[in-house]
Amino acid sequence: VLALEKAKAVAQQNPQAVVIGGDQLVSFENRILGKPGSEELAIEQLLSMQGRTHLLITAIAVIGPDFLETHINQTTLKMRDLSRSAIERYVRFDQPLNCAGAYKLESQGITLFEEIQSTDHSAITGIPLIALTSLLIKAGISVP
Template identity: 50%
Template sequence: MAEKQLILGSTSKYRKELLSRLAYSFTATAPLIDEDKEKDPKLSPKALAEKLAFMKAESLKSSDRVVIGGDQLVSFEGQILGKAHTKENAVKQLMAMQGKTHELITAICVFDGDKAIPYTNITRMTMRTLSQSQLERYVELDEPTDCAGSYKIEKHGIMLFDKIETDDFTAIQGLPLIALNKILEDIGL
């Protein structure tokens, strides 16, 4: 029997780099869903991340593939914070979160043929209290406009935090490698 092809259902350069750390051969492919159309405001942040991860993986599944789908969002005071897209919005997001704790929800779903294997990591992150000029300097330094929550923990974003509570630091970057590696080993890859 031929070995199944491993597919990362993502175009994220961060997720590609993370998955490469596990030394599997894989192909990254854009999921076949319109994420914006699937966002249901009635869902909790956790349920939404899980739904999107499932749908991304499901959209690429087939009997000869193992497909990984993932979604990440920031839950802050009952609201979902997405990507800022502009430096001004990034500073606004960081200003609102400073001195407070938010949750970074990272959901994955692995499809082995028709079998779905979900996993969700919730990391609690407490930001330091910083001035607007400090946050503006940070945004200029890392340009985190393409990241949920407007920070890049793998770069200089670590300096924004007082406390991080997580089971898997790589989940903060977009793919919980500890859990994912176990799932892939359990299915025989």
Template identity: 40%
Template sequence: MPPLILASTSRYRQELLARLRLPFACVAPHVDEAALPGEAPAALAERLALAKARAVAALHPDAIVLGSDQVADLAGEALGKPGTHDAAAAQLRRMSGREVVFQTAVAVVAPGLAAIERAEVRVTVRALTDAAIETYLQADQPYDCAGSAKVESLGIALLDSVVSDDPTALIGLPLIRTCALLRRAGLEPLA
């Protein structure tokens, strides 16, 4: 069986993929994650997921390589990882009381195969006070998360609702779609 490689340095994606109990390695993809002019959030997530998988597959051509990316979509505007406390606070203030659509794409590149799947998660952020935002940011420090929140942690308290058909998509790797892609590449998680 060819080796499985996750084209990511994200600890969140590593933890999610580990749930499938398959041995895998992680390799940094070194891909420019800047959006192209006029690029829609869903297209950005798909392009980056495939670019990450292809970049690592070029170094490991006999492997099954998974790439993934997530973009928060606020009324058509892509919101990425905030990086800093101030940027995260600004993102959360903008998202307060609004629906945000998280576009999470996963791609597989393997010998003879390049395929991609995308999961969409609709999140309604409750109306947030500056004090609630500050309390949350001090607790979770989600500066490496698209949309400035960790739903798997205290970030759940920021939300009124989450709608998705792939529950891990919001954390950064849609495992239902990942399993389907792995099967297409000849790797059955339940074998």
């Protein structure tokens, strides 16, 4: 889990701290869709997913001096049927080139979807806050 590797890298530099790492990926038709990096690839990714369902997998890791635990959240998303011009407009506007799946749900990307199912709605923006709160409490952090 990349979230764990990210947290470990920071924890090595700060051994007394409680460190949170996170990462997201998109699973579509048994493939992992990475960050597109270009408008052309973003448009192609979105065109391939339109009208279909995929998974957004959000992982977090919490590491403390005597604590290490991870959590994985799976969100199921169904994209609307969209025209190529609508997808091109979205990509030009939101520039989701560094986002898994080529969309930013916290911005205009939410308009691309007709259905989102998750046990933790905050996971779609990168950090499942319900799970994070539970992990922080387990790590001995007072919340709230």
